[in-house]
Amino acid sequence: MNKIFLIVIAFVTLQSCNGQEKNKVQNSKKIDNSQKVQITNLDENSINFLDAKYQATGFFIPDISNPYPTYTYSDKKMGVFSVDFIGKSNEAQYFWSPNNSKGFFSKSNNPENDAQNSKAIKNLIKENNYYVVASYLPSEFITYTGGEDGEFEPKQNAKTTFYLYEKNKWKQIGEIETSKIPEDILAFETSLIQKEVLKNLKNHSSTYDGTHSTSVETEATTTGMASISYEFDIKKSNIFLSLNTYKESNLCEGKYIGIEKDNQLEIYYSGDQLNCVDIDPKFIIKKDKTQFYIKGVGGESTNNEWILMQ
Numbered sequence: 001m002n003k004i005f006l007i008v009i010a011f012v013t014l015q016s017c018n019g020q021e022k023n024k025v026q027n028s029k030k031i032d033n034s035q036k037v038q039i040t041n042l043d044e045n046s047i048n049f050l051d052a053k054y055q056a057t058g059f060f061i062p063d064i065s066n067p068y069p070t071y072t073y074s075d076k077k078m079g080v081f082s083v084d085f086i087g088k089s090n091e092a093q094y095f096w097s098p099n100n101s102k103g104f105f106s107k108s109n110n111p112e113n114d115a116q117n118s119k120a121i122k123n124l125i126k127e128n129n130y131y132v133v134a135s136y137l138p139s140e141f142i143t144y145t146g147g148e149d150g151e152f153e154p155k156q157n158a159k160t161t162f163y164l165y166e167k168n169k170w171k172q173i174g175e176i177e178t179s180k181i182p183e184d185i186l187a188f189e190t191s192l193i194q195k196e197v198l199k200n201l202k203n204h205s206s207t208y209d210g211t212h213s214t215s216v217e218t219e220a221t222t223t224g225m226a227s228i229s230y231e232f233d234i235k236k237s238n239i240f241l242s243l244n245t246y247k248e249s250n251l252c253e254g255k256y257i258g259i260e261k262d263n264q265l266e267i268y269y270s271g272d273q274l275n276c277v278d279i280d281p282k283f284i285i286k287k288d289k290t291q292f293y294i295k296g297v298g299g300e301s302t303n304n305e306w307i308l309m310q
Contacts (some may be wrong), residue, residue, distance in 0.1 A: 008069070027268050034064050044193065049073075049083050049134035058118030061104070066186045067096050069130075079139040080152065085130040086189055090302035091282050092129045093186075131197075132165040133189050137178060151169075154178045162192055171196070187274040194257075194268055194277070201259050208258065208265045208285060208292070212309045216298035230297055232267075232285075234258065239267060256283075263287075267296075 012148055047054070054073040061067045061103045069085040087093030095103045104124065141158035144150050158178035163170040174192040182188045215229040229244040239256040254271035259281075266281035276282070283296035286306070293306040 015264070031265065032181045038189075039120055039292075046170075047078065049081055049136070049163065050132065051168065054081075054083075055118075055122075058116065059121040060118065061115040061121065063115070064185070066093065066184075067115075068100075068186065069125055070092065071118075074152070075097070075139075076144060078138050079142055081134055081136040084133045084189060085125055085133070086133055087279060088129055088188065090278070093279060095124075113175075116142060131193050133173075133193065134163045135189075136161050136163065141178065162189065164193060164196055166183060182274055184274050187277045190279050190283065191274065194270070194279075198257050198259060198268060198270075205260050206236070207287060209236065210234060211306065212285070212292050212294070214294055214297060214307050214309045216302050216307060218299040228298060230294070232256075246265075252282070 055071050055142050057072060059069050059071045062070060066118055068087065070082050072082045074080045074082070087095070094100050096105075097103055098105045100106060104121070105114060106112050114120070130258075137154060137158060137160050141155050142152045146154055156179075159175055160178045160181060160183060161172060162174040162176075164173045165171075173196045211233050213229065215227060218226045218228060220226070225246075227246045231242040231244075233240045233242070239258050241253055241256055243251075243253050252269060252271075252273060254273075255269075257268045257270045259266045259268070261284040263286065265285040267285065268281040269276045269282050281296070283294055285292055285294050286292065287293075292309040295306050296303060297307055
């Protein structure tokens, strides 16, 4: 579902609920950042997207795959924006999935109502576990089509700008034509986050430089055992992965970024295939004496194992 139309539907839903009491904004140190903040790449009249006054319609969990906490705000003078809380790990992100037997919806008898329970959602957001991303559509790009309901649609030339909140600052991390925003919003925003966050954390160690390869079998087929061969060309933080597969999809080749952490090299996908983007590292390489080992290759049976590399 397109990001902006997700906002539109959210507003129509919230404003059409007759008799529904507006969610009161609770003061909380977890995510209430109403104090003055620095905003880079914005004009002087720009807003602090986290200000409690913009949370009046409440937090909710959208009905999409890989959902996350969010809230939206609309003002005819300002425009429209949403603020999304993207987990810094797959574990934090998966907490909001209806499929998680230990997550937010695990004891829910009415998931639709619970998805609108602003107070419960807000209280469960731990600031250190989430990236905060605002996507902003200024009023100059909006045509309002309704009356008091505030219904609107983006103009043909509309552009949406994305901002990341870090260290009490909003920093622009991307801009895209609104009509071209990908369907997979989580992967798109994750890719923007990683390009910003990881660019200053690139690995500068020569420990892993060189060409490293390995091959794993995945599952038996009628014509033999399926397998994937991996070849990593590592030059400091610049990594290129080549794949050679048999009876397997040849996915997620291309550019990666390496971050050295705790004597291991965490490898993140940095190409253009959104289905390959993950908030956690795609692979991890470690060195034990003179040998290199990798985790994350193959299928479910080998994905969490340390596999010897050549």
